[in-house]
Amino acid sequence: MTESLRFPEHVFDALGVDPMVQEDLIGGMIRVVVKRPATGPITLMTAGASRLPTDSGERVELAVEVIEGQLGAARIALQIVCDDMATNRRVPPFEAPWRNSDPFLTGTRISAIMATGSRWGASFDDVLASDGTVLGHVRTLRLLTDAEAAVASAYGWDALVKAAGSLDALLDVTREDAVEGGGIPDNAPVILSKLHDEHPPRWVTYSGSELQSLTGLESDEYMDNADNHELWAVSSFVARFPHVAEFVRKARPGQTALFTDASGAYTLEDD
Numbered sequence: 001m002t003e004s005l006r007f008p009e010h011v012f013d014a015l016g017v018d019p020m021v022q023e024d025l026i027g028g029m030i031r032v033v034v035k036r037p038a039t040g041p042i043t044l045m046t047a048g049a050s051r052l053p054t055d056s057g058e059r060v061e062l063a064v065e066v067i068e069g070q071l072g073a074a075r076i077a078l079q080i081v082c083d084d085m086a087t088n089r090r091v092p093p094f095e096a097p098w099r100n101s102d103p104f105l106t107g108t109r110i111s112a113i114m115a116t117g118s119r120w121g122a123s124f125d126d127v128l129a130s131d132g133t134v135l136g137h138v139r140t141l142r143l144l145t146d147a148e149a150a151v152a153s154a155y156g157w158d159a160l161v162k163a164a165g166s167l168d169a170l171l172d173v174t175r176e177d178a179v180e181g182g183g184i185p186d187n188a189p190v191i192l193s194k195l196h197d198e199h200p201p202r203w204v205t206y207s208g209s210e211l212q213s214l215t216g217l218e219s220d221e222y223m224d225n226a227d228n229h230e231l232w233a234v235s236s237f238v239a240r241f242p243h244v245a246e247f248v249r250k251a252r253p254g255q256t257a258l259f260t261d262a263s264g265a266y267t268l269e270d271d
Helices: 003-016 071-088 146-155 157-164 220-224 234-240 242-250
Strands: 031-035 042-047 060-066 110-116 126-128 134-145 189-193 203-206 211-214 229-233 255-258 267-270
Touching: 003 031, 003 042, 003 060, 003 126, 003 134, 031 071, 042 071, 060 071, 071 110, 071 134, 110 146, 134 146, 146 157, 146 242, 189 234, 203 242, 211 234, 229 234, 234 242
Parallel strands: 060 134, 189 211
Antiparallel strands: 031 042, 042 060, 110 134, 126 134, 189 229, 203 211, 203 255, 255 267
16 A cells, blocks of 8 residues: 555545445545444544645544434534635644534534544554554544533543543534533632722633733723732622623633623623
């Protein structure tokens, strides 16, 4: 086998079952095949994503696990990631969820995609050269709700699986959240000015490790004085200002929410 055939041969041989080839191509060049292993879920795989040029030089094929009747959902996820690879010349970041503000599967809560290793280990995940060196990978795309993606972002993929109970609990795209909570942990710190004693939050920023809240009335001189700041837990902050709860549940690192009243509505900004 020549090295140029390693990726298609790997896809063909994966899971020890022959592929069923779908007729329609993604982007006119990437084929999608369906695998039905006896000991695992239905798995859709790309055959050709590894030919897309990337700035890093990395080569990957993609896979999605689904239950019967949801092959279309898997194909949509493959399409989204392949389009991103083609447009931005990048492979999906490993174990770092991409979160959308709204569900991308109609009638579901699925709004995030996360590339991880598979349940099968290196025999599925690694594409090898004839001398055994790793040429690239198969990345398994996980279709997640926002709450699930928040847990994965904060604590990691393995922690999400543990919280959900199993990998299979994260397959059915029509599910409700497989985990409780999500968003920023209740014990995460909030740095806020003492003006919050009399005024509500106007600007709330999530750095990825903490929140910072401003009323909009703080001057530069006021902010320079450490005595004018307090440190609260997120749970206390939300209890005192419940209208920020939705942003706290959904916030991603680098985002700032602008609140103009106590209705809970906010305008979102990204760094």
